[in-house]
Amino acid sequence: MNHRPLREHPLVNLTLARMREFLREPEAVFWVYVFPLMLVVALGVAFRNRPVEAVRVVIQEGAAARSLAAALDRSPRFRAAVCDEAEGRRRLRTGRADLIVVTLANEPLRHEYVFDPTRTESVLARNAVDDFLQRSAGRRDVIEVQDRPMDEPGGRYIDFLVPGLLGMGLMGGGMWGVGFAIVDMRIRKLLKRYLATPMKRIHFLGAILLSRLIFTATEVVLLLVFARLFFGVVNLGSSLAVALLILLGALEFAGIGLLVASRARTIETVSGLMNLVMLPMWIASGIFFSTERFPEAAQPVLALLPLNPLVHALRSVMLEGASLGTLGGEVALIAAWGGLCFALGLRWFRWN
C-alpha cells in the first residue's frame, strides 16, 4: 500500500499488537497452550487401556460356598469371597462386588445370580462366571474360537480424545480470541479510539482473524506433537485434510466469536453468551465421549451443533483415514455456520 514497507502496514501492526498482548498475558498462554496438554496427560493416563481387572464375585454363605469360591479363585480372572446375604448385597450395591452367586442347599446343579443389569461390569461378571461354572461342570463348546487381542493406535481412548480436544481448542480460541477480545476492546473504548483514526475496519477484523490463525496453528501443532511423542497418537488420514479442517474450524468459530461480540457492551453479557455457546458443546459435541450415548431422537439436533461436524470430520480423517471428499456434509455444515455467523456478526457489529 503506497510503497510503504510491510512493517508499517496497519494489518501487520494490528496483528503484531494482538500477538504481543496475548503472549504477554501468562494466564492466556496457560489456558490456550498448556491446559490442553495437561488435559491430554490427565485423561490419557486416567483412561489408558489396561487389562480388564479381575471379576469380583461374592458367594453367599451356604451349601458348597467355600468350595465354589476356591474353584473360582484358582482362575486369575476371578476374585471370590464368601459373605452373608446382607454383606454381599452391600458390596454389590456399593460397587465393591460385581456379582453374587447364591448356591442352593440340596440342589448342586442350580445357582442364582444376583447382579446389576445396568452396570457393564456386573453384566460381564455374570456371563464370565456363568461360562466358567458351566465349563467346569462339563459343558462343551461347539465352535472353536481363538482370541486375538488388539492394541493398535487408533482404537484407544486417547486416539478418540485428541481430535475432540482439537475441536475444543478451536471453539475456545474463537470465543476467547475473537469474541472476548473484541468486547474487551469495546469496553476499554479502544474500538472507538481506533475508529477515530483513518484505520480501515477491514484491517482491524483481518488482524483479529490473522492473529487467531497464527495462534491456532501453534496450538494445534503443539497438541499433535505432544500426543504423538507421549501417547503415540498418529493421524491415519492426510495431514492436508486435517490442516484444512482445522483452518475451516478456526474460521467457523472466529465467525461465531464475532457474532457473540457484535453487540455486547459488558463483560457479563459476553461471558454469558460465550457460556451459552460453549457449555452445550462441551457436553454434546463428542469432545470427551461419543454423541451416540445420547438418545436416538436427539441425534439429528446434535449433529447440527457447530462443533459436532468438525469433531466428527477430524475423527474420521485421523482415526479412519477418511478423505475430505467423503465428508462433504460436514464441511458444508461448518462452512454454513461460519458464513452465517460472519455475515450476521458484521451486520450487527457495534463499533461505537
Place this chain on the structure above:
Amino acid sequence: MRRGGVAIRCVGLRKVYPGKPPVEAVRGVDLEVREGECFGVLGPNGAGKTTTIEILEGLMEPTSGDVEVLGMRWSQHARAIREQIGISLQETKFSDKLTVRETLTLFRSFYQSGLSPDEAIGRVSLEDKADVWIKNLSGGQKQRLAVATALIGDPALLFLDEPTTGLDPHSRRQLAGIIRECQRHGRTTLLTTHYMEEAERLCDRVAIVDRGQVIALGSPRELIARLGGEHVIEFSVESAEAAREPAESWRSLPSVTGCRFEDGGIHLTVAEPHVVLPALLELLRQRGWRLSSLVTRHASLDDVFVNLTGRAMERNE
C-alpha cells in the same frame, strides 16, 4: 486556507438520545472554530460537551444540524477528514501490555503521513518511558500518551476531550505546555474542560455550554469584561443579620456591578477594588458587624458561569 480560515463550523446541532423520556443532550449549538486558534468548550459535567465534540469528531451522528470540518463533511469525506485530525477521547484504556512506542507505532500505521513514533514521544516528553508497558504509567503519563496518539498523524486539527481531568497540578501544567506547543505550530485545537482557569490560560476563545446550549461565547477576557467588573471581593461577616441585608444595599456601594450570596459569604463583582473597599468597611462599621474574612481576586470564567446560570460549576476534583 479553506473556507476563509474556518476549521470547524456547526449550525443548529441537536442530539436526542432515545429513551423514556428521551434525553436532549445538545439543543441547538452553533459554533465556528477559526484555523489556528485554541477553542475551549466549557461547562459542568452533563452539559453536553462530550456529545458535541463527538459529533464534531464524526464518532456520533447528530439528530439534526450541519457539521463541516476543515471544509469537508463527514458524510462525504470521512477518511480525508480522519487523516487530518487527531483525537484524544475522554477515557481510553490502551492495551496494558504494549509499550508506549509500540502503541504509537501502531497508531502511526493508520495514517498516510505523520510524525515518527519517537517524535511523538518527544512532543509529550515520554522519552524515558518509551519502552515501558502502559500499565506501568501514571495517570498523567497515560494522558500524555493519549495526546501523543492524537498528534501522531501530525493533524491540522486537534480534538482533546477533558485532557486534564483527574490529573495532579504538575501533570496538568505539563499537558498545558504540550497544548501551547501545538498552538505555536499553527494547529487548531478544540478542547473541552471543566477547569475554568485552565481554559482562561490556554484558550483564545471559549464557548460556555450549559444544558445543551451555548450560553456565552468569546475570549475569556471579553466574557469576564461582560461581568462589568474584573475583580471580585469575597467577604463574610460574623453576625448572622448580615445574611438578611438586601443585595441592593451592597450593590449601591460605589463601583460594585454585581452581588451574590454563596456559601454563607457575599461575593461582589467590582470594577475598582480600591474604591469599594473603604466604602464597604464604613458600611460594616455603621452596622456594627465584624468581618470574619475578606479576599479580593481577579474575576474568572467561574464567575461568568455563576453570573449566567446562578449556579456554581460542580467540581469533581
